[in-house]
Amino acid sequence: MPGVSQGQDDRRLGCVGRFDVRLRHRSARSERFAREKGMTVRVRYAPSPTGYQHFGNLRTAVFNYLFARKHGGVFVLRIEDTDRERSKKEYEDLIREDFEWLGIAIDESPWHGGEYGPYRQSERLHIYKEHLERLVKKDMVFRCFCEGEGEPEAEKKQVVSPDPCRFLPAEDVKRFEKEGRPFCWRFATPRDAIVRFKDLVRGNVRVKASEVTDFVVIKQDGMPTYHFGVVVDDALMKITHVIRGRDHLTNTANHWLLYDAFGYEKPTWCHISRTSKLKKREMLDALDHLEMGVRPKKPIPVIGYRKLGYLPEAIVNYSALLGWHPRDEIEKFNLDDKIEEFDPKDLTKGDSAFDISKFNWLSEKYIKEADIDRLSELARPFFEAADITPPEDKLYLRLIDALRGKCAMVSELPPRFVPFIGGVKLAEDGRKTLQEPGAKKVLGLIVNKMEAKTDLKPEDFDPIIREVGEELGVKGKNLFFPIRSSIIGTPHGPMMSLYLEIFGKDEVLRRLRAGIGE
C-alpha cells in the first residue's frame, strides 16, 4: 500500500467510496480509491513545444514517471500546442529525443499512440468545440468582445470579476455577432463557490471562487486556453493524478470549477516546488555559446548537456534530487531503484535551486563508474568533433580509462589525449617546472637508471623514481613534477606508470632527454 497516511481521514468519514457531501474533493485517499475501484493510476507530463526542456521541466516528468511506475500506472505525455505563434515542431521533436536519450519510458504520447488520443492538443479541436457547446447550453460561458489580444507587456488591467461582458444585453451580443466582431469565450465563474482540495504536497487548499476571474476558455482564434485544454484532456484521458509545477497551484481553482461544470470526476492534485536558478534567457544565451570540453558556467537546456556529452543517467539522477532525496541519503542512484521509495509527500515544499557544481560532481561520478566500452563508444564522436584522432583500440580504451577522472562530460576527454598522441607541447607550468633548480639532475639520473635496465616494464618506473628520489634526497613535487612535465608537458596528470606503458622505453627516454635540454 502506498505510504500515504490516511487512516485519520478514513476514520472520520466512516466510509470510503462515497464523495463527501460538502463537495470536498477526494484527497490522497484516491490512491486507495483507484485500487478499490479497479482504476489505473494515470499521470501525465504536458509540455508545450515552445522552447527547450530544462531541469525544471524534466524533474516534473521524472516525478510523474516515478509515481506512475510505483502504482503500476500509466505515464502519458501530451503536447500542449495551443499557442499557434510559439509552438514549433522542432521543439516537439526535441522533447521526444530528450526522453529517448534519457531513457524515460513513456506509455502514451503522440508518437507512442494510445487509446485516449490524439495526444496533441492541436488535433483535439473538435473535442474542445463539443465541450464548449456543453457549457454554452448550460449557460456557463459567455462571449467577450473586448479588445486586447494578449499583450503581455501591456499594463495589467485591473482585475474585474465578474467580467463586464458577462452582463452584455442579449441584443448587443446579437448585434456584435452580426457585425462580425471577434470574441472569445469566458467562463462564468460561480460567484459563491468555495474551492477546496487536498494537495499531495501542500495539504488542504481553499480558494474562494469570488477571487477567480471570469477567465477565457476559448481564444479568439478558436484555440482553447491552457485551463480549458488541460481540464478537458485530463478528464478524457482519465488522468487520476495531476503532478505539476507549483506555479499552477492558484490556477487549480479554475480547473476545479471547470471539472465541476462538466461534471467530471476530479483528479488528485500535486504541486511540486519550483526550481530556481534556471533563467530562460541565460540558459538560451549559454546554449548559444557552448564549447566542447568546456563546462557551462550556467545551467543550460537538456539538449545542451546532451551535446556536451553529459551522461543521461546523471541528468535523470540529478533532476530527481531537485526537491526530493532518498532516505538512505545515497545521492547517486538509478531512477528505477527508487520507484518503491518515491512518495510525493516527501517532496520539498520550498523551492529548490539547481546547483551546477553538485551536478558536475554527480556527472563525474557517473563517468568514473561508467562501463569502459560504452564510454569509449560515446566518446568517439567527440574526437571527431575535436579533430583529434584517437589511437587504436587497446590503447584507446586504456587511455579512456586512465584519463576519465574528474570528467563531467565526455567532451572533456579528447583534449586530454593530446599529450599522448602528438609530441610534447610544453605548457607554461611545465616549462617553469623544468627551470627549477634540481629538475635537470632528477631527469639525468632517471635517464641513467632507465638506460641501465635492459628489460624495462611499466611497473618498474615507480621504483626507479623512488630510488632517484632517495639518492638525490628529493621528494614530492620536486621529484615528480619535472618528470611529468618533460613527458607530457605539464606537471599534473595521470600516474607515472602509465607513461612507460603508453609510450614505451625509447619514447620516454627521448622525452626525458628533451626535458633536460629545456
Place this chain on the structure above:
RNA sequence: GGCAGGUUAGUGUAACGGUCAGCACGCAAGGUUUUCAUCCUUGUAUCACGGGUUCAAAUCCCGUACCUGUCGCCA
C-alpha cells in the same frame, strides 16, 4: 495591490514537541600521498525576525520581513 505558497550552514536537504540540529556538494584547515588526483580527519547553521502555547519548539499558533507564484485571448 489582492490572493496563494515558501523561508534549516554558500548550495541541495534530514528531523515531522525532547538528538551536542544529521547527510551530501562546495569551501577552509590538517594528514596520507607521485600531483591543486585519490583517500582520511576536522571545521563551516544560536533552524529569517519578534511574540506566544508547552516542563520541553526548527518542529504548534500569531505578527513582521524577505523570496516566489498567480491575478494573460502564455502554458
